Amino acid sequence: MSESSKPTLEQAQQDGKHIRTIRSFVKREGRLTKGQAAAIDKCWPTMGLTHDMGMLDFEAVFGNTNDVVLEIGFGMGKSLVEMAKNNPQLNYIGIEVHKPGVGACLMDADAAGVTNLRVFEHDAVEVLADCIPDSSLTTLQLFFPDPWHKKRHHKRRIVQLDFAENLRRKLKVTGVFHMATDWENYAEHMLEVMSAAPGYKNQSTTQDYVPRPEHRPLTKFEQRGHRLGHGVWDLMFERYE
Numbered sequence: 001m002s003e004s005s006k007p008t009l010e011q012a013q014q015d016g017k018h019i020r021t022i023r024s025f026v027k028r029e030g031r032l033t034k035g036q037a038a039a040i041d042k043c044w045p046t047m048g049l050t051h052d053m054g055m056l057d058f059e060a061v062f063g064n065t066n067d068v069v070l071e072i073g074f075g076m077g078k079s080l081v082e083m084a085k086n087n088p089q090l091n092y093i094g095i096e097v098h099k100p101g102v103g104a105c106l107m108d109a110d111a112a113g114v115t116n117l118r119v120f121e122h123d124a125v126e127v128l129a130d131c132i133p134d135s136s137l138t139t140l141q142l143f144f145p146d147p148w149h150k151k152r153h154h155k156r157r158i159v160q161l162d163f164a165e166n167l168r169r170k171l172k173v174t175g176v177f178h179m180a181t182d183w184e185n186y187a188e189h190m191l192e193v194m195s196a197a198p199g200y201k202n203q204s205t206t207q208d209y210v211p212r213p214e215h216r217p218l219t220k221f222e223q224r225g226h227r228l229g230h231g232v233w234d235l236m237f238e239r240y241e
């Protein structure tokens with residue numbers, strides 16, 4: 001849809017349509033390095049996915065029927081590429097709005113020679129709604145989402161009840177939503193929202209947090225955090241219906 005043909009918020013509301021106005025990110029126009037730009041030119045034709053492709057057929061996208069893991073907000077993509085490299089038996093889709101992050105991820109993916117990774121440069125909420133089939137994902141990953149520290153910004157946190165419900169629909173039954181954060185107040189918020197969300201079972205035996213699973217790579221930032229005594233909380237919730 002072109003900008004001029006898009007309904008205004010007011011028109012849409014008069015038509016009884018819901019337009020999402022609160023977003024979990026602020027678009028930063030960071031500059032691409034030469035390496036990132038070159039990686040986008042080289043890899044986009046094979047690894048890039050766009051929102052206007054509509055609902056995806058994973059078998060056509062990956063050329064196989066392997067299980068699909070989707071990561072929301074992969075940042076520079078370091079841990080996503082590492083996971084894709086370590087698990088060639090799985091397919092990975094990453095979604096990020098920050099273009100330099102997409103470039104950095106493609107640069108790493110190219111260097112690592114991974115073939116089981118595809119990326120979107122788009123809002124994950126829209127990609128999930130419009131491009132990801134229901135009951136199709138084995139795992140959904142959300143690592144260190146923007147914590148929106150100030151109380152008046154908490155509504156921007158991506159983990160909310162309606163988000164949890166939309167994600168659940170995309171997971172296969174027994175599929176897992178895996179979150180990690182280094183911000184205790186956000187960890188508590190995630191636990192509260194996810195415990196209230198219908199159709200999920202907490203995989204923690206103590207009904208709160210789980211130890212970092214081996215398959216989630218430890219980031220440099222986390223290693224430093226550990227030395228400084230900062231905490232990291234992992235949460236894993238399984239879809240049971």
Ligand SMILES: C[S@@+](CC[C@H](N)C(=O)[O-])C[C@H]1O[C@@H](n2cnc3c(N)ncnc32)[C@H](O)[C@@H]1O
Binds near residue numbers: 024074097098123144
């Ligand atoms: C704090 S960073 C963490 C990045 C990475 N997961 C890591 O652990 O280093 C959060 C990232 O989520 C991205 N993000 C936030 N909301 C998003 C959305 N709705 N769709 C796609 N990306 C989003 C931001 O652009 C940012 O790069």
